[in-house]
Amino acid sequence: MPEQRFKCFCSYDGTAFKGWQSQLGGGTLQDAIEDRLFKIFGKKIRVHASGRTDAGVHALEQVFHFDAEWRHPARSLMLALKSGLPEGLVLSRVVKADGGFHARYSAVGKRYAYNIFEGDAPAHLARYFWSVGDRRLDIEKMNEAASKLLGEHDFTAFSANRGGGSKDNPVKTLYKLSVRRRGKKVRIETEGSGYMYKMVRLIAGALFDVGTGRLAPEEIGEILESKSRSNKFQAAPAKGLFLERVFYKRPSPRSK
């Protein structure tokens, strides 16, 4: 029986997991899903995500794929898979995909949101917001700084060393980077072609410093142009970060 590729959508609360990528000792999202697949298929099946997320980072919609022999509808595979997942990991959709689809290599962009709370977030939001105490953020200045990062740039200055020596292409395009306030909640939203390691959290940390007045908006442009990691700002904590959406090219209806 031939293998079929399955495309899956899930959300997760990063608090309870050691990030996406499988590791010795387990406890990651990939481990949880592959453990479940092992129980269903009786063998190791590897899953491929659109990208890894760090420990503590959440996803509203992560996408992954895997190949398996399954003679029933995708929906019944979804029910089998979702029923045994640990708390904090929710499978929302499983569909059959073309063999040419790859969760990571077919992705053309991603949307992330970074959540800040002025004051102490109430208990049910505390796991999903960075609570910044008494500071009030200047949203206008933050947006002025954000505009300097829009477009295609070498984002080395907003990246961290992942270790392992693998070099990512530092040239990425941000189509959107905006800061909005709703009451005490401040939401930084970005859509881009791709992101370097810790890039969104480093951008959020730098924009936060602009919001408090520690950095001037123009300095963000200077930091970007320096193309080297600055110690002028810190990455914002993982708990405020959500992978919200992975974009794939819409197949044109007439091309195979």
Next chain:
Amino acid sequence: MPEQRFKCFCSYDGTAFKGWQSQLGGGTLQDAIEDRLFKIFGKKIRVHASGRTDAGVHALEQVFHFDAEWRHPARSLMLALKSGLPEGLVLSRVVKADGGFHARYSAVGKRYAYNIFEGDAPAHLARYFWSVGDRRLDIEKMNEAASKLLGEHDFTAFSANRGGGSKDNPVKTLYKLSVRRRGKKVRIETEGSGYMYKMVRLIAGALFDVGTGRLAPEEIGEILESKSRSNKFQAAPAKGLFLERVFYKRPSPRSK
């Protein structure tokens, strides 16, 4: 040194606690706060909440009070108290109160919200919504049924036996009971003079049955008038329920 009464506001994620009220073996919200007060004052100090909440029920804003000898500003007591609280319990405000203030007996009303999610709630909402799978709810019918519960009534039909034999007055007034949809989220909001044990969850469960068509809106009025607990409907699960606000009479500026 005379004792001072302190009025406190907190929020909590009910998932991690065995309800509000202190019990043998601990694990409740009251235990967590009293443990912390014991560390600060070196003696048992009893706290009084606006009312207890059941295991799994959340609070956006619960109010409690206690009496203690404290010669410093209320703000420093707040900092001392909040720093050692367990995860899931957030203290937001501590103010000095008049000795005549009582968190429970001075309360003149409360607002609760009950959250339903059509489908599976994404991971970061799963602890705070009742996910009801494939059902689509008829909001108009639910509001029609809700209108029958507005005003002053004997709510025995929407109450459960708490045990312990204490009898609550079953006559309560609901000033507001509305159902609103936002995407897949359905929010039931109620403001009332008071609530019997499990009353909000029983109302939410009955309105849910109206939303799915299991009960007709008129049956809600009939159930209310029967003044006896019906087995026609179930209480909705604790996880969707939030205590949102406790109302106290505004002291008139000219009195005493």
